[in-house]
Amino acid sequence: MTNENVDVAVIGSGPAGLAAAVSAKENGANYVVIIDRNSWKGGILPQCIHDGFGLEETGNSMTGPEYIQMYIDDAKKHNIDFLTETMVINIDKNKTITAVNKNGIYKINAESIILSMGCREKTRWNIMVPGDRPSGIYTAGVAQAFINLYNIIPGKNIVILGSGDVGLIMARRLKLEGLNVLGVLEILPHASGLPRNVVQCLDDYEIPLYLNHTVTHIDGRERLESVTIAQIDNKKNIVKGSEKKIKCDTLLLSFGLIPENELSKDAGIKIDNITGGPVVDQTYETNIPGIYACGNCLQVYDTVDVLSKSAKLVGKNAVVKLIKNKKSIFVKPGKNIRYVIPQIINKKGLINFTMRVNKPAQNVTLKIKADEKEIYKKKQRWVNPANMIELTLEITHEILKKGKTLVVNLHE
Amino acid sequence: MNEKEITCIVCPIGCKILVKTDGKEFELVDGNKCKSGIDYARSEALDPRRMLASSVLVKNGLWPLVSVKTNKPVPKDKIFKVMKEIKKAEIDAPVKLGQIIIKNVLNTGIDIIATKNIEKL
């Protein structure tokens, strides 16, 4: 059994963990350790070989491996310790981490813990796709790892269900390899992924995008043989007569991502039912003092740039601890707002908010009310669930002292 | 000239930029939020190009593949030809990020470069 005391322990070496760790060091932490279950550093990014990363942050469009190497080099420069091939199996309320690797069992007592476990993909059963249970059904990210890291082709005739970014990117990737991508199906009337990915992954290669469509049945007792697709009306019912069978040997699922918070839940951290991530205050601290959350285990970000930016704040907050008020106010999503982070404010000052809308809209006004008083108003030409909204707002001592809630609304 | 809507791919916003073009001439109508958008729309209307990312087989490496990209955007109509070259290539480990894997691929003036370090097995 190995016992260690550290200033900051970071769980997960993806972009959030690396950015937070580097920032913790820069802000004065002596001993920072990053624990990762994989043999490599960088989480999912080494398999995201397409470009488009880091544009906002650095002005250059990089591929995933290039972007993450920048942070890995930074971490090395700052003498950050790594425990790779190491699985954290428990975090307790006293901030002791139990982790296992081939050398034995570690007990790491941390002044601060930063949760950056990332997210996992929704599976077939999260949206209940009925039918047989053959091989040949993969989540898009797993298929991405097969083709980009392990040199393995999952199959030859491919249908993609769900138009999340990973699904769109995989459509192009497979097409470039000469495989037959038969189409991408999306149950919603709009694509879930970013507009630029619809253009450069589907339109460029004439891969059809079927909006308002889903798979209603999976056929194949051993290997996938075909899927039945159908049009869905606005009440989510199958449009009669629209069903047709498509022969294929592979179905990729791109339904979106779920923050990975099994460790957080076991530790007693409160989870927001909508984001799937911890409830945090403006410093990204959870309900357990000294435990912070960042990256995709807090909320699923649309770009790594914004994710890294906020992870850096978390790294700083985990070291430079400010005294907070005893009284908190709660931030609530209102009209056409799905969620807002932070959910709690307990210190005056400039606060970064991130949020998502429920459905696309144009020419709308984003308004924030502190109880009944409007404290923020901004026109938005368009909003889209795939695009996170960021804003910075001064929360005064007055608001904090008198108020109970902040409500964010989007008015048509 | 015909009016055409181009979805900008420079950043995640994806502005819908309205332009007039006949393939040789270009005129911006509306819709961009930044200057990069104009450049993109012009190039998309007159000479569409894309960055290309893929992977190349590695010999004796810790991983079987190294991720690669073109150092400049490739004319859209050449993408599959360049892919053919990428598929044929092999490289010995170790590979360094930024290392040129194929120089001046198909005489386009474009290099295929590694985007990852791959250690020797």
Added chain:
Amino acid sequence: MKNFHVAIIGGGVIGSAIAWELSKYKLDVVVFEKGLDVCSGTSKANSGVIHSGINSTPGTLKARFCVEGNKMFTDLAEKLGFSLKWTGKYVIAKNPLESQEIDRLIKVGKKNNVLGLEIHTGAVVKKRESNLSCFEALWVPTAGVILPYEFTIVLAENAVKNNVNFLLETKVTNIKKYEKGFKIETNKGVFSSNILINSGGLSCREIVSMVEKPDFKVYPCRGEYLVLDKNYSNLINSMIYPVPPAKLGVLGVHITPTIEGNILIGPSAEFIDDPDDKKTTLHMMKTLLKEAKEIIPSIPENAIISAYSGIRCKLLSPQQSGIADYRIEESKRTPGLINLLGIESPGLTSAPAIAKEVTKLISKFYNLEFKKDFKIIKKQPRFSNLKENQQFNLIKKDEKYGRIICRCEQITEAEVIKALSNLLHARSISSVQYRCRAGMGRCQGGFCTQHLLRIMQEKFGMKIDEIKMKSPDSYLFTGYNRELKK
């Protein structure tokens, strides 16, 4: 051509239990299983319930073997090391009308010698099951749960350890009766035996028809299940059953806490034509969730991590009530052919008792003599269930215990290697899942599949296109993307 004393067709729980029972004696035994592994059919896809015997008509074989089998499980689990939990079960009455049905079950249970039955008022039930509201309920303490595939695999591997031959991917295509026994033709060659045991499950009629004209029919009846995430394991403590529906000879959609902490909802009951049609349907998935919510309203809609179905082997059609007794008998027309027909619920519970009965039938042919060197391999507890110091010691012995490769179920590389080194040489992805549970959690293999592939290739020399999910044609990949030039 090697001649066996006994040939068993079918490596489900019945065939495997018989094989293990016979492996105690000096006999040459072979088992033919058409799947990539044992437990490939109905035996793996059920509720995993060890029934008490309150549901079987007194005097039937079902009642007899269920009650006898039930009593054997504590001892078997101790000996063989498979998981068993006596959760007990509630059969709930939502209103006084349904209470009449509970009175009937008590009478049946008492006739079958089921011990410990009690009626609890709604208030008492509420204390033990806070999420459950009912008028009153029958408490059945002698009901429990196991992992049906774990049990079957443990039996089969123990049989192999004691020299029973298990031939996987071996489908019986024809059987010829001759004076001294049977010639059994398979895709892997021809074998002969003196005694032939037909434990083919849903294929039992097909097997009989290779030898004689069957005097029965099989009516496949599909049951669909939903599996809930472990996060919701605290919803219930014991199994919760409705009073049995009046028709179909099934027990109704119930809620079962599994050994692993998941909750099962199901099964449905639907007579189908094709015994291999193990699909799940949207209609039934919704119905199951709806019916389960009628029992436990707080079941969340987004908690489902998997769904599956299994097929019951029924000997009567729904028009004929669907309730038939087991047939466990030597054929009158073909001496030496022992048929096990219509083994449906409570078949899992009955399996060890049925195996004893079949051994008794075989003792008519042979003077059975115990092996002196009979061995038992006891399944070791999982790494994640050990105490920290035990875990530490294991890692010191083999560092691969320190490499957890399945995040959701916390399974180590050493356990995966052990699973792949099984005595049956079963090496599909589901063979690994059923032996050590890697890949059966909420991410459904998203993280660990890459590790399974690495181990299968590096440690077991398997080629990427030889890796199968669960059955001979369920290949996972079509090959490598880039190939080295020669």
